[in-house]
Amino acid sequence: MKGKTWLFWGGLIAAAGGVLFQTSYDVQDLEEKLAGLNRKIIQEQESIQILKAEWSYLNDPTKLEQMAQAYLALQPSEPRQYMAMDMIPMRPGDAVQPPAQTNPAPLPPMVRAPGTGAPQVAAARIPAAPNNSGAGGIVPVSMPAGAALAKPLPMDKALERAPVVVPASLPSSGSLADPSRATRIKPSALVPGSARAPAEKAPDRAAGKLAPNAPTSRPTELAARPTPPAPAPAPKAAAPAAQQPYQPKPTDSLGLLVARLGANR
């Protein structure tokens, strides 16, 4: 009996000692790890500080200006290069809901896949649109051009069923590959004569300066227009195709904006 008690207590003490021993070593390990981490944090903070200082040093305006003069063809910006937002004219078709509401993507995707964007808006605006135009509308706007080209048929059908007189020269899938060309053709080719007629007495804001090849609006308006005598959205449709010396790339949203404003003429 006595021996067993001794054994019990002895075992307990030994176990406690072992656990304590183990814990103490664990703690020591953790402490070392923590100290190492703290050291690293300080080191990182110091190097961040150095990087910050270096960044500021390299961003010194004096230095940047020298470098820009040496390596870039950029000139100091002038006040005339800036303008207020309200100086930018509204799009000609004020009545049309801007496509930006249905897709928040910036200009390039809309330009790249004009055919896909159009039926989508059409579907959104005309609830009774044929179901295959709805199928076209499912095509995401951000989809690459190749994917959009894969199924041009729904778009064609959508346009055919739309209450617009679609001429035979509807851009095929081949011409869709060149969006700039597509946008150039479209206004003149697609706008029916009845719609073009009021364009001559178009509002004064169209007084020539506005380059009408704004690629974003054209297909949308066309597809969305329910009746032919809509407020003319295509002022001087034929003019721009002939006299554009510079056509910005479809991905160049700034260039497109400039072209739209006619500033490079």
Place this chain on the structure above:
Amino acid sequence: MNGHDHGGPAGYGQPGASTGSTYVPPPAPSPFPPSPQQQSAKPRTSLAVALEQSRYRLMVTAAVVTTVFTAISVKLAMATMFAGGGEPRQHVALEVDNTTTNRADILDRNGNLLATSLVTQSLYADPKLVSRPEEAAQKLVSVLPELDYKDVLGKLVGDRRFVWLKRNLTPKQQAAVHRLGIPGIAFEREERRFYPAGPLTSHVVGFTGIDNNGLAGMEQGFNKRLTEDPGTPLQLSIDLRLQHVLKKELAATVQEFSAIGAAGIVFDVRNGEVLAMVSLPDFDPQDPTGLNPDTLFNRATLGVYEMGSTFKIFNSALAFDSGKIRVSDMFDAAHPIKIGRFTINDYHNLHRALTVAEVFQHSSNLGSVRMVQQVGVAAQKAFMTKMGFTKPTGLELPESGWPLVPNPWREVNSYTISFGHGISVSPMHTVAAAASVINGGLFHKPTLLKRKAGDEIPTDQVVSRSTSDMMRRMFRFVVTEGTGKSAEVKGYVVGGKTGTADKQKGRHYQKNSRMSSFLGAFPMNDPRYIVYVLVDEPKATAKTYGYATGGWVAAPAVGRIVKQIGPLLNVPMVDENAPEILNSTFLNAAGSTNWQQTMPSVTAPPPSKGSTVASFPTQTKPR
């Protein structure tokens, strides 16, 4: 035998007593002669004594042992159970946001670093521990070539226990020295103040000494704040981009006119923030010592100068605000004024009477004096005090100059003050006061700290709204048809006032050393910023036809600056000839503000040719 027998037990008795303390001698040997009894009594008493002693010793020993062990166990219990788990040191994770340095960063208003502290290692030696100084010095010089061998050797053989060998090593240098493994040489972690923008903001930010105490600029003005709260950076109102434009143009002007210095300020008239402040020549805050002490002098805040014609701003504002003078009133500007030994004359005498607008336009001294004659000396003194010209500006820099104000303020002083002589104020004084004149009459104390969005801006109405409105037109008039034409920038309705003051050397004014300045503001239909340029001793060039006045020297610089900073400050461009702009800025020489009457041809804004923004279709629509 008996004796032997008796002696036997007695002989054995002692060892017996030593072994068992309870041994009591038997009373049996009483028949024995007393001598053996005496013999046995003696050991018995010594035995008892010994017993007694040992008992005491045992008790004392036990007490001591008990006390000690109790103390140990109490201490043990306390250490293990009550004293925070008995951890001698507790390891705590660092806060990530904490800074490792002891001095806060200084930022510009957009968050660009203007001053920061970098941790570096400094090399020191304990000469006692350096065993072979020659060899050590040679090795050190081999990796740190900028050290001088003799100098290092001298330090290493000295008696001191601590000598700095080199402060602020780069990490590469530190590694190189470390690899040498010289005993007695060690590193000390130190901080070094670093100014990424360099000389660009030198007069604003200032610099620190080797022990990181601020010695100039904001580093000195906010020394306590920077060291007490190293985690939060100090954000200034300075904009680095504007600072660069301002300095670039000032430097170009200084070079063009071979001036000895220049000062420039860009000031937000709506809240009193100083957006840029440059004083040339400037210095490198990394190495401010050993240079020409002239470079440390801040002309924009510490230098006080006679401002010249720029003061006519305040003279006119005083005249309007007094209610005694209207803009169309005529004042004689043909006849020189003699007072005491002085004769006051005009730079260009037009030999006729001028309206207030023309006095301002042509910067006529005579007209200004006539105006102040009508207003009175006391009113002028009160007005100038209100404008803050009698005390330092309250800018946070320690370099804030005290104005030189005449005392007593006599009539002759009031005459000269009306055209900016006889009172010396710093450019910052002038700018802050001019801001209050054109922003609707609200005086804001100039500040170099960025105001937080919701903070209330301390203001002080110093002139009336109508005075301020008229002063805006006068500013604009100087640029459209007066001395400041070269400050015009298309689209940013610039206004301003030129100033040219002869410098005083000793008791006399010098003919050919002057301070030329221009105080410009834009856009004048709703003033937002003041651009001030002061050039110290410009020399006329052939391009300026021999003139070195404010209109020729400083006004073009202001124009160039406005042109570049306007877009940066997001100031919208407007057409100067649009009706609503003319409504708020027009003034003609006769003092009329009605532009439709005087310019019937411009009832509609002119067609697109003149304006750079007119090529857009909406131009014809009134905005």
